[in-house]
Amino acid sequence: MSDHVVSHRIVSDLHFAEHGSRVRHLRTLEALFDGPRQVVFNGDTIETRFLDMDPAYAVRRDELLAFTARWGERLIVMTGNHDPDVSAIHHLELCDGHVLITHGDILFPDLAPWGWEARYFRKEMERTLALEPAEVRATLEAQLRAAKHAVVAMRDLSPRYPGPSSHPWERRLRFLLAIRRIDRIIGGWRETPDRTAALAERFRPQARAIIAGHVHRPGVWAVRGRWAINTGSMVPPLGAMLVDVVGRELHLRRWRVRRDVAEIGPVFRRIDLDASVPGRA
Template sequence: MVSLQKTVTFGLTRILSDLHYGDPTSRVQSLPSLRPLFEGADRIVFNGDSVETRPGPPLGWRNELRARFLDFVQREVPRAVLVTGNHDADLADTHHVDLLAGVVFVTHGEIFFEDLVPWGPQPRIRDLFARELAGLSAGARHSLEGRMAAGKRACAKLELFYDPLDRGFAAKVKRAHHTIWPPWKPLAMMRAWWELPGRAVEFAARHRPNARFIISGHTHLPGVWRRRGVVVINNGTFCRPFVSYATDVSPGGIVVRRVVRHGDNFILGRVVAAFALAPTGDAAGAAVIVPSTSPIP
């Protein structure tokens, strides 16, 4: 069984997000292509939406995909930590990770939004989430673990709307239409891009007030922002047309790098941002290496 540690306090932890293995738009068509990304890390955190596990056709393929991913992680990934997302909400029971004694808070990110997936089937997901929360005690409803678990149970009930094995032209048109229609969907996506940093900081202020760094995924737009003294990092996604970051966390600091394709494999590319850590855990002398791709207003 893969490690499901929730707190990691030493060594170098590398965080990857939104592989979406099994999705037609994912660049990860072969799991071994990820191997170079594991080099030099003491542990790897897969920060949600690693593999498609949502209910829907075809069941046999989905179960095989899940088993293939878990087997790969078990055999090849050093001290892996699987954090659930909204596409793989039932993959593990770890919904967040605290690094460096709580200085760094890692979670997929759907919990930052009241409707979890603002660009998705909003009435249905809101209703599912509300029902899950209603079944909790008042204390659990407002706790980090309680809200996250309720959100994951709601996400696990959302069905796939397409057959991921159908890669034909008509299927591509259907998926594209589903993404952009009705028109409020792309608008909701852009609003989520804009709101994520602030929402992440607000959420952490309630549940992880000592966190100085928040690392997420979910919205697929990579970036690094500073809000109210907290640095928010979104690792993006391996899905087209977006790009992906890998974030390294160690006692000496935090480094965000672009993930690039090299032949058949994925490797670490240029540094996007780097932060030194003071003994208190605050960002000391934070150096944004490439401001144009790492906006920190």
């Protein structure tokens, strides 16, 4: 039956070949294509902001281009804040608009409250939006375009530019700075379900489920009559899950990579898009 066919499988935050990512080789991801008609990489698949900084980034980009060419229309690569120019697809709407998919980099007005970008992103995004016509400025499409532009525009301010260091002292310093940010990271995790629901309330009120990534914390929450779903990340420690779209249902599965092989778990939750949404107001 067509209702049992997986039309789309959504994952995010693969961070291919980045430090800490479980995805070291793109062949690892081939198991994701076993079953669904289309696979969606929902942002932060790869790092594209520093292609001129390190030849390795350009090599990975070329590998991804070859991988997408191989799978053709079966693979949809969307943008994130690490790969704002990897494609022109910033969001998707499925199931007659009842499912909204976007990376999540506009959930927070400062992109990531725990990151170096927080000091610059809001100002750059406001400056970019001011250039849009007034009637366009408040649309989801304009907000997403501005976010991607802001990420590229402030690239040179990154502490990763003009190049990473392999010195042990710098790695230790980054670790200590990460510890100092832990309260902001946890605060962002707590806010994510409400902010995800608010995104739909503002831009796509018909959406019953919003699927995002960005914060590297997998989970599913019922918030004000909607489902807020986050698919986590291939960067530890919290893990990842994927969403299969099967007719008018969303099937949630955990997945991981072990020894360069993707392992997809059984369905642990089914969401009926036509059923009432339980949970907190």
